Amino acid sequence: MHDVARIAGVSIKTVSNVINDFPHVRAETRARVRKAIEELEYLPNLSARGLRSGRTGVISLIVPDIRNAYFSELADAVMWAAEARGLSVIIEQAGYDRNRELLLLRGPRTQLVDGILYSALALGEEDAGVLDSVNTPVVLLGERIFNGPTDHVTMQNVEGVQAATEHLLGQGRRRVLAFGSHPGEEIGSAGLRLVGYKRALANAGVEFDETLVCPVELWLRADGAKAMRDYLARNIPFDGVVAFNDLLALGAMRVMQEAGIRIPHDVAVVGFDNIDETKYTLPSLSSIDPGREEIAEVAVEYLIERIASADTPLPPREHLTAFRLIERESSAPNRPATAPESLPSPVLL
Known part of the structure; x- marks a missing residue:
């Protein structure tokens, strides 16, 4: 200088x-x-500047799994939003381990950042009190903790899947498979999306059928493919699929097509997340766009406000992003839909 x-x-x-x-x-x-x-x-010398100001100009984004395309695209959106405000981002992935989630939230590395954007997966509503002991400003993402002591930015899971299900029911499809449930879950994404599915059926006067709910533990392509292969082996007829995320839909579509099922003629498919890949699959995948960029923009802005007001804590705020249904080839209404009596025998791989 x-x-x-x-x-x-x-x-x-x-x-x-x-x-x-x-x-x-x-x-x-x-x-x-x-x-x-x-x-x-x-x-x-940013380190020296940080020592003088008490700020590093760095925030942390903690996500469950960067292999999941939704989280990688969310990370991209957060980095652009942060850069526009003069901040850098450290990305941490917690996997599916509760102890690691706690370590990343309360460990020594939190001292290296000014604030944390935190997408919990293993923690739940009962762990909201954990956030009271975190000295670094935190903004919550996702659906696991709704009544925490800090800001919460998330998507409309119930309403989004309700719209996806209504889209298929509106074509006359009556045996719509809910693909990706987590049995017993109520608060997380899977539980909320199942609520939206059931609500759409009830509004349309379609009786809920437990056999049309397919559990999938992890929401990756391979898990979607395996779950669909196992489901086809049960020979339960269905004419639509509402997948609880796009990766599940992509894995399921591959297996259905290998089994001779025509999409959307035999089975129409809608996913959730509107990841970039959905535009380029064959057929292209209809999906719910949950407002990923809005999540990033609002979350970063909330975090900056919390960092700036560390001496005068802000009351918790909640922001639900707008969503929209993106209609593509996988759910094109190209025929009057009638529930099939049976499906082609699956090709076992």
Whole structure:
């Protein structure tokens, strides 16, 4: 900074003001300082700045599994939202381990960031009190903890799957498979999405059939493929699939097509998440867009506000994003739908 100040002909304090983008610096002076910084290839010492200000300019995003395309695309959206506000992002994945989720939330690495965007999977409503002991500002993402002591940004799981189910019921399909349930779950994504499915059936006067609910533990392509292969072996007729995420839908579609099932002629499919891959599958996959970019923008903004008001805590806020149904080829209404008496025998792989 001494060298920059000498070449620009200004004080060290002015150099600091330019680096920190303080507004009360004349444009001509600011230009001279930036030119000197460029000539010297000077990089500010962010660690030293953090020691002085108590801030690092870094936030953490904790997600369950970066292999899940939804979370990788959410991470991308969060990084762009953070960069627009002058922040960097460290991405941590907790897997499906409760102890690791707690470690990432309360461990020593939390001291390296100014705040945490936290998408819990193993923790639940009963763990809301854990957040009271976290000294770093936190904004919750997802559906596991609804009544925590901090902000919560999430999507409309119930309403989204209700819209997807109504889309298929509106085509005359009456045996719609709910694909991806977690038996016994009420609060998480799977539990809420099953509620939306049941609500759509009830509104349409269609009786709920427990045999048309297919559990899948993990929501990845391979798990969707295995679950569909096992379900086809039961020879239960169905003419529609509402998959609880897109990866499950993609795995299921592959197995159905290998078994000779035509999509959407025999079975129409709708997913959830609207990941980028859905536009390029064959057929392209209809999906619920849950408002991923809105989640990122609002969550980062909430976190910045919490970081800035650390001495005067804010009351908890909740934000539900808008969603929309993206209709593609997998649910194109190209025929009057009648429930099949049986399905083609599955091809065992």
